[in-house]
Amino acid sequence: MWYETIFKSKNLIGINLTALKSFSSETSARYALALFEVSKESSQLQVIEDNLRMFLELYKKNADFKSFIQNPTKQINEQSLVLNKICEIVKSPKNLNNFFLLLIKKRRIFFLEKIIESFLKLVSIEKKELTASIVSSKELSQEEILKLNKELSSVLKYSINLDYSVDESLIGGFKIQIGSLMIDSSIKNKLKKYEKIMVEN
Numbered sequence: 031m032w033y034e035t036i037f038k039s040k041n042l043i044g045i046n047l048t049a050l051k052s053f054s055s056e057t058s059a060r061y062a063l064a065l066f067e068v069s070k071e072s073s074q075l076q077v078i079e080d081n082l083r084m085f086l087e088l089y090k091k092n093a094d095f096k097s098f099i100q101n102p103t104k105q106i107n108e109q110s111l112v113l114n115k116i117c118e119i120v121k122s123p124k125n126l127n128n129f130f131l132l133l134i135k136k137r138r139i140f141f142l143e144k145i146i147e148s149f150l151k152l153v154s155i156e157k158k159e160l161t162a163s164i165v166s167s168k169e170l171s172q173e174e175i176l177k178l179n180k181e182l183s184s185v186l187k188y189s190i191n192l193d194y195s196v197d198e199s200l201i202g203g204f205k206i207q208i209g210s211l212m213i214d215s216s217i218k219n220k221l222k223k224y225e226k227i228m229v230e231n
Contacts, residue, residue, distance in 0.1 A: 058141045062148035065129050070156075074123050079153050081122045086146045088116075099142055109134045160188040163207040167200035167216060182208075 069075040089096050098104060098112065110131055117127040133139040154160065162182060170178070175194055183190045197205075200216035207213075 054141055054144060057138060058144035058148045061129075061133065061138060061141070062145045062152060065126075065145075066149055066152045066156075068125055068129075072123075072125055074125060075153065075156070077123055078126050079150065081120060081126055082146045082149055084120060085116075086143065086150075089143055089146075099139055102137075102140070106134055109139060113139075154191075158188050160208060161191045161193060163193045163195075164204060165195050165197045165200065166204040167196070167198060167202050169196055170194070182206075 065078070066075075069078045089099065098109070113130045113134065114127065116122075117130065130139070133142065133145070138145075164175075164178065175192065179190050179192045182192075200218045203214075203216035203218075205212070205214045205216055
């Protein structure tokens with residue numbers, strides 16, 4: 031199958047799969063990468079992205095569906111029937127339907143959540159998008175949020191998807207999380223640093 035052909039490549043689009051430590055992460059990355067490549071080749075990247083976001087939301091919010099996917103005792107035919115039905119209802123592309131069937135056949139459907147998240151990260155890289163989490167000590171206006179988003183996008187040279195929330199316990203300032211990068215200018219964090227210095231001395 032076309033997925034298995036893609037899997038033979040050890041280093042696609044600059045991602046070193048062997049650097050991933052856990053079996054689940056490596057497996058998820060390989061399958062996500064295969065689907066990503068096929069989605070691009072078939073010019074279906076956007077529609078498959080939209081479908082996978084819907085499946086991810088269903089997976090996270092519907093306990094019965096999550097349990098059904100994670101249950102190793104479920105028969106291949108049973109899981110295939112359910113996934114086929116969902117794909118039919120939402121009119122998923124045939125490539126995505128076949129991909130789900132492959133995951134079921136290979137007993138990798140258990141990794142569905144990680145595979146989808148890995149796929150969405152690849153899409154973000156392709157679109158030069160980043161997700162930033164911003165927590166402020168007080169409510170910001172829409173104008174302030176847009177300005178902050180614009181400044182981050184300008185500095186990082188990426189389109190920023192902003193996840194904004196308020197946490198009054200920060201007392202003042204804000205926290206920004208972009209991937210593994212954390213910027214914490216909150217008064218709460220500064221007080222913790224002062225406390226640590228006092229304890230050490």
